[in-house]
């Protein structure tokens with residue numbers, strides 16, 4: 522089925538994307554600026570950070586990956602908008618992933634600005650966590666999914682990736698669905714869009730006709746929807762609902778956290794829904810034809826853009842956890858799938874943040 526394409530608006534960003542360089546700092550209009558922040562060692566290459574200027578208030582959305590180079594780019598971008606770091610009054614992340622929230626802790630120290638996240642957001646780790654225990658449970662989860670013992674070390678999260686998660690800023694503010702982001706002269710409404718992460722939020726700036734979509738809706742790639750611990754019980758079901766929620770209109774300009782700006786939220790949401798439904802259908806076909814016994818077995822029979830054999834380490838982990846989310850979703854739709862998956866569980870403050878592993882069946 523061919524669906525109507527989206528309309529590109531971030532022309533300079535798309536060109537930079539194709540040329541594999543960092544896009545320029547851009548004044549989008551009104552008091553809104555786009556400032557790219559490098560995402561080192563990742564194919565996404567950069568996070569698009571957005572600066573929103575109100576009456577004396579200045580809020581930064583998705584400050585990006587924590588690095589000295591990132592800090593330099595942010596500082597230069599703010600300067601282009603006529604601001605210094607100490608002029609920031611608020612820092613907001615669409616979700617907790619380090620390429621979004623990463624720089625918030627450092628920026629807060631310099632500026633004194635508040636840090637905000639969605640009220641449903643669940644960071645993967647909290648300060649003081651026993652990293653050895655976390656890694657141990659994580660490996661058990663991967664084993665349950667059928668990751669072979671000789672690939673475990675490669676696929677599993679490393680100590681250093683955990684350290685990035687440990688150093689993330691704890692929010693000063695939690696933003697609920699429908700609330701307005703604090704800031705004089707700003708009109709930014711929060712829409713809770715779980716799926717890519719448990720408490721992902723998008724922001725709607727109606728006066729400027731802009732939607733800040735974080736990683737919920739990107740123009741080119743389909744956001745990673747994974748079964749995670751801790752995390753959503755059925756992330757794909759939540760993702761579909763969140764796509765419906767944000768696709769309330771089609772003409773506003775979408776400002777994503779990666780790639781480039783575009784128009785056509787309804788068109789893109791429809792594409793993403795179809796993409797994921799096609800994937801679920803493929804999982805069903807694999808179950809039918811290969812009778813796989815584990816999530817890993819399903820994953821290796823699915824089609825991957827560069828082939829299963831090309832997937833390694835981080836990308837292999839994403840592939841397996843994404844496959845697990847399809848298994849949970851299909852089961853919730855009444856399909857009888859006899860493949861063990863981890864029982865998802867949200868982290869609750871005050872309780873051990875790593876739940877006991879178990880299988881649904």
Ligand SMILES: [Zn+2]
Nearest residue numbers: 618620736778
């Ligand atoms: Zn991201």
